[in-house]
Amino acid sequence: MTQQIFVLNGPNLNLLGTREPEIYGADTLDDIEQRMRAAAPDAEITFRQTNSEGDLVDWVQEASKKADHLIINAGAYTHTSVALHDALRACNAEIIEVHLSNPAAREAFRTTNYVAPCASASIAGFGASGYLMALTAILQKT
Numbered sequence: 799m800t801q802q803i804f805v806l807n808g809p810n811l812n813l814l815g816t817r818e819p820e821i822y823g824a825d826t827l828d829d830i831e832q833r834m835r836a837a838a839p840d841a842e843i844t845f846r847q848t849n850s851e852g853d854l855v856d857w858v859q860e861a862s863k864k865a866d867h868l869i870i871n872a873g874a875y876t877h878t879s880v881a882l883h884d885a886l887r888a889c890n891a892e893i894i895e896v897h898l899s900n901p902a903a904r905e906a907f908r909t910t911n912y913v914a915p916c917a918s919a920s921i922a923g924f925g926a927s928g929y930l931m932a933l934t935a936i937l938q939k940t
């Protein structure tokens with residue numbers, strides 16, 4: 799059966815490539831999407847970005863119905879969103895959390911994390927490679 803993989807990206811990740819490149823790197827979100835598709839040609843990848851908390855909640859609910867795996871970088875909603883936490887808790891897909899930077903090593907407000915308790919794994923601090931690491935782990939397991 800074709801693996802259904804949702805990759806959901808939260809606020810400001812549409813700015814990757816130009817947004818604080820010293821923290822988030824020079825790769826754009828399009829670069830990351832292309833690399834993931836190339837790395838998993840046999841999987842069906844749904845790749846999305848939104849700046850809206852409600853969209854993210856709706857898409858997690860959609861992933862729960864359609865996806866085997868959910869790779870999520872919730873951006874700043876990681877640190878603020880109880881609504882996202884609740885949606886993830888109810889999600890049937892396997893959840894892998896990804897961050898380009900390592901929030902635990904940054905400002906104190908980034909150490910609050912509403913996503914990690916709902917995830918089976920977290921990858922942080924490897925830049926864009928973290929998305930590929932998450933995908934590789936999924937493909938190796940299945």
Ligand code: DQA
Pocket residue numbers: 809810811871872873874875876896897898899900901908
């Ligand atoms: C981020 C880390 C978050 O703290 C931040 O708000 C982001 C990006 C990351 O990928 O490193 O928007 O999720």
